[in-house]
Amino acid sequence: MRNTVTNGRAMHTDALLEVRGLKMHFAVQTGLLRRTTGHVRAVDGVTFSVARGKTLGLVGESGCGKTTAVRAIVRLYQPTGGEVLFRSSVLSGSGNGSEVLVDLAKLSAHDMNRVREEISMVFQDPIASLNPRMSVYEIVSEPLKIRGRIDGSTRDTIAELVERVGLRPEHMRRYPHEFSGGQRQRIGIARALALNPRLVVCDEPVSALDVSIQAQTLNLLQDLQDEHGFSYIFVAHDLSVVEHISDHVAVMYLGRIVEMGEVEALFARPFHPYTEALMSAVPRVGGAGKGTGRIAGGDVPDPSNPPSGCHFHPRCRYAKDICKTEIPALKDSGNGRSAACHFAQELSLAGV
Amino acid sequence: MNTGNDTLLQVNNLRVEFGLREGVVKAVDGVSFTVSRGRTLGIIGESGCGKSVAAKAIMNMVPRPGRIAGGEVLYHPRTSGPGTVVDLTKLDPDGDEIRRIRGGEIAMIFQEPMSSLTPVYTAGYHIMETLRIHRPFSIGTVGERIAGKRTVGKAQAREIAIEMLKRVGIPNPQSNVDRYPHQLSGGQRQRVMIAIALSCEPALLIADEPTTALDVSVEAQILELMRSLQETTDTAIMFITHNLGVVAQMADEIVVMYMGKEVERAETSAIMGAPRHPYTQALLNSVPILGRKSRKRLAYIKGMVPCATELPPGCVFHPRCARFMAGECDRLEPGVTEVDKGHWVRCLLYQRNEKKSNA
Numbered sequence: 156m157r158n159t160v161t162n163g164r165a166m167h168t169d170a171l172l173e174v175r176g177l178k179m180h181f182a183v184q185t186g187l188l189r190r191t192t193g194h195v196r197a198v199d200g201v202t203f204s205v206a207r208g209k210t211l212g213l214v215g216e217s218g219c220g221k222t223t224a225v226r227a228i229v230r231l232y233q234p235t236g237g238e239v240l241f242r243s244s245v246l247s248g249s250g251n252g253s254e255v256l257v258d259l260a261k262l263s264a265h266d267m268n269r270v271r272e273e274i275s276m277v278f279q280d281p282i283a284s285l286n287p288r289m290s291v292y293e294i295v296s297e298p299l300k301i302r303g304r305i306d307g308s309t310r311d312t313i314a315e316l317v318e319r320v321g322l323r324p325e326h327m328r329r330y331p332h333e334f335s336g337g338q339r340q341r342i343g344i345a346r347a348l349a350l351n352p353r354l355v356v357c358d359e360p361v362s363a364l365d366v367s368i369q370a371q372t373l374n375l376l377q378d379l380q381d382e383h384g385f386s387y388i389f390v391a392h393d394l395s396v397v398e399h400i401s402d403h404v405a406v407m408y409l410g411r412i413v414e415m416g417e418v419e420a421l422f423a424r425p426f427h428p429y430t431e432a433l434m435s436a437v438p439r440v441g442g443a444g445k446g447t448g449r450i451a452g453g454d455v456p457d458p459s460n461p462p463s464g465c466h467f468h469p470r471c472r473y474a475k476d477i478c479k480t481e482i483p484a485l486k487d488s489g490n491g492r493s494a495a496c497h498f499a500q501e502l503s504l505a506g507v
Numbered sequence: 508m509n510t511g512n513d514t515l516l517q518v519n520n521l522r523v524e525f526g527l528r529e530g531v532v533k534a535v536d537g538v539s540f541t542v543s544r545g546r547t548l549g550i551i552g553e554s555g556c557g558k559s560v561a562a563k564a565i566m567n568m569v570p571r572p573g574r575i576a577g578g579e580v581l582y583h584p585r586t587s588g589p590g591t592v593v594d595l596t597k598l599d600p601d602g603d604e605i606r607r608i609r610g611g612e613i614a615m616i617f618q619e620p621m622s623s624l625t626p627v628y629t630a631g632y633h634i635m636e637t638l639r640i641h642r643p644f645s646i647g648t649v650g651e652r653i654a655g656k657r658t659v660g661k662a663q664a665r666e667i668a669i670e671m672l673k674r675v676g677i678p679n680p681q682s683n684v685d686r687y688p689h690q691l692s693g694g695q696r697q698r699v700m701i702a703i704a705l706s707c708e709p710a711l712l713i714a715d716e717p718t719t720a721l722d723v724s725v726e727a728q729i730l731e732l733m734r735s736l737q738e739t740t741d742t743a744i745m746f747i748t749h750n751l752g753v754v755a756q757m758a759d760e761i762v763v764m765y766m767g768k769e770v771e772r773a774e775t776s777a778i779m780g781a782p783r784h785p786y787t788q789a790l791l792n793s794v795p796i797l798g799r800k801s802r803k804r805l806a807y808i809k810g811m812v813p814c815a816t817e818l819p820p821g822c823v824f825h826p827r828c829a830r831f832m833a834g835e836c837d838r839l840e841p842g843v844t845e846v847d848k849g850h851w852v853r854c855l856l857y858q859r860n861e862k863k864s865n866a
Contacts, residue, residue, distance in 0.1 A: 216722035216723065216724060217722055335811050335812070337811060338811070365553040365554055365749065365812075366553065366749065366751070366790060366793050366794050367553060367789065367790065367793050367807060367808035368811065369793070369794075370793035370794070370805040370806065370807035370808075371807045371808075373795070373805055374804045374805055374807060377804065378804075392722065392723070394723070394797055395794065395795045395796060395797040396795055398795065398797060398798075399795035399805070422797070422798065432724060433723060433724065434797065435727075436723040436724045436726065436727035437723055437727075437752065437797050438726070438727070438730065438750065438752035438753045438755065438756045439752045439755065439756070439796070439797055440751050440752050440755045440779055440791065440794070440796065450724060450727040450728060450731070451724045452728065454692040454693075454694050454695070454725060455692075455722065455724075455725075470724075506798070507797045507798030
């Protein structure tokens with residue numbers, strides 16, 4: 156984590172993925188001629204790293220760019236700028252587990268396709284992300300099929316995988332509509348694991364699930380990580396879920412990371428007023444009406460027309476004049492923590 | 508604390524059934540509770556447990572092919588006295604009397620503010636429409652047929668609409684009153700919904716997952732708004748949600764539902780502090796709690812919600828229950844037992860104890 160702000164190719168050896176200054180801008184086109192009249196800076200200079208076998212939680216409210224960020228990382232979008240450094244073992248070509256550092260943002264389509272074997276994704280909506288006309292076997296084995304790895308033992312491999320995520324092997328012949336929401340999400344997880352990836356990007360994997368099913372799914376993700384040593388990027392808007400599953404947390408607001416750090420420290424004492432506001436807003440069992448004074452007023456601003464200076468200043472309780480004009484940089488605050496606030500060192504903010 | 512004589516709504520053994528090709532679904536099966544004036548009742552449960560259907564049954568607007576199969580919903584109008592109590596389930600769902608109560612006396616806020624506002628009308632029009640339909644029939648006019656229809660004029664309705672928007676915290680109400688739903692943010696839309704619901708000063712506000720579609724910071728604002736409005740207007744709130752944190756903050760009393768059945772009902776502190784039903788206990792244990800970080804596994808409820816047309820025999824929760832008693836839970840249907848004063852549980856564990864102590 157230490158080297159996240161340094162330039163050059165030096166990467167902390169623990170890091171599997173390191174994102175530097177990632178930008179994803181979308182053109183706004185108006186009028187008959189579809190002229191570009193502006194840009195939505197959905198992701199505007201995001202920097203973080205994911206350690207091996209660890210989980211990075213990416214948290215923020217809707218429209219803050221967390222989903223766009225992870226989609227740009229896996230190149231579902233072509234990033235506008237920045238680097239996505241990944242330690243790939245398939246591209247090293249030796250097959251002996253050695254690794255080569257590649258920039259996913261600049262990789263050729265052919266190489267990117269090969270790297271996708273090592274990076275997979277679990278999507279939010281299990282109904283929309285599974286093809287209703289494919290059986291569970293077809294869905295889970297499709298990644299293998301695409302890579303031409305179907306052989307005599309595939310059925311057994313898939314059966315094992317399906318069992319591992321808590322479904323029964325005989326379910327392989329069934330179709331997605333025959334399953335409940337939680338089971339469908341398990342199918343999505345099984346598919347993500349089919350190629351034995353090293354990085355799994357989970358985009359709100361439990362948001363659509365009921366609480367009892369949510370607990371089952373979170374446990375499953377944790378068990379799989381313990382067994383196989385996957386790294387996770389875990390995108391969620393639910394702070395308690397993020398706190399539960401993550402080792403490190405990055406808080407996003409309007410396309411930028413406002414705070415980052417190790418999970419216990421960050422939740423115990425946030426450095427950015429937005430993190431504090433977010434935490435105090437979570438309704439808690441047993442904590443009736445606590446800390447309501449810290450709730451941010453107003454709504455999340457329109458990302459196509461963000462406020463000047465610090466994006467959070469119109470909603471911030473501690474905003475001063477400098478916040479309206481100068482964009483605060485994400486500064487290292489020691490102990491692996493960083494925050495993008497002019498007053499990060501002076502403010503004493505309440506955690507949970 | 509308000510007590511019995513401040514009763515606003517009494518739901519007794521309410522049952523709602525949906526006749527489907529696959530069989531009869533008992534969406535609500537024997538639910539009873541009481542809402543008192545100025546208090547908040549929370550209803551929690553997972554999706555498909557029947558909480559929204561119960562709310563619709565109270566308004567007597569269960570969608571087809573559903574029907575109210577039994578029980579009663581007794582509404583005590585403001586000028587309470589003998590003979591004025593109305594059983595809402597007995598009213599004609601399209602009749603004048605229920606239409607006077609809906610919107611005017613009992614108002615509802617829905618989950619998705621975008622789809623519950625009409626995109627072709629302005630925020631102000633929505634509020635004015637409600638006012639002009641329901642406002643004339645306020646205090647004590649239930650039963651009177653032609654009680655001064657259209658007493659609120661257009662200009663006056665507009666004034667009230669602006670006033671309402673101001674009260675729910677919409678900036679520049681004078682200009683926002685003429686805005687269309689798509690021009691407002693999600694939080695503002697939900698504020699407009701609340702303004703519509705409160706514009707006729709209802710005695711009961713049914714809020715069906717009012718903050719589920721909103722971000723946490725906006726959710727906190729809306730909850731705060733509902734609390735402060737309740738303090739000033741003495742409106743009773745029925746708060747339906749699946750979010751345990753929200754219900755803990757908002758409700759005075761909580762009903763926990765599972766598969767159409769009310770499994771536990773008690774004061775909020777009792778439900779949150781000392782839940783008795785194994786389902787409630789499991790539900791509370793299965794959510795990660797902010798500030799209690801541990802990479803330990805979460806407790807979870809094994810299995811999944813059963814199919815609504817093929818409910819398990821005995822206690823509907825028994826296949827997933829951690830304290831399942833073979834030969835009892837899968838055969839006997841549990842009744843409701845009062846384990847503490849005002850703390851009701853539908854579970855054989857407590858019923859058995861009671862029988863023993865009686866014997």
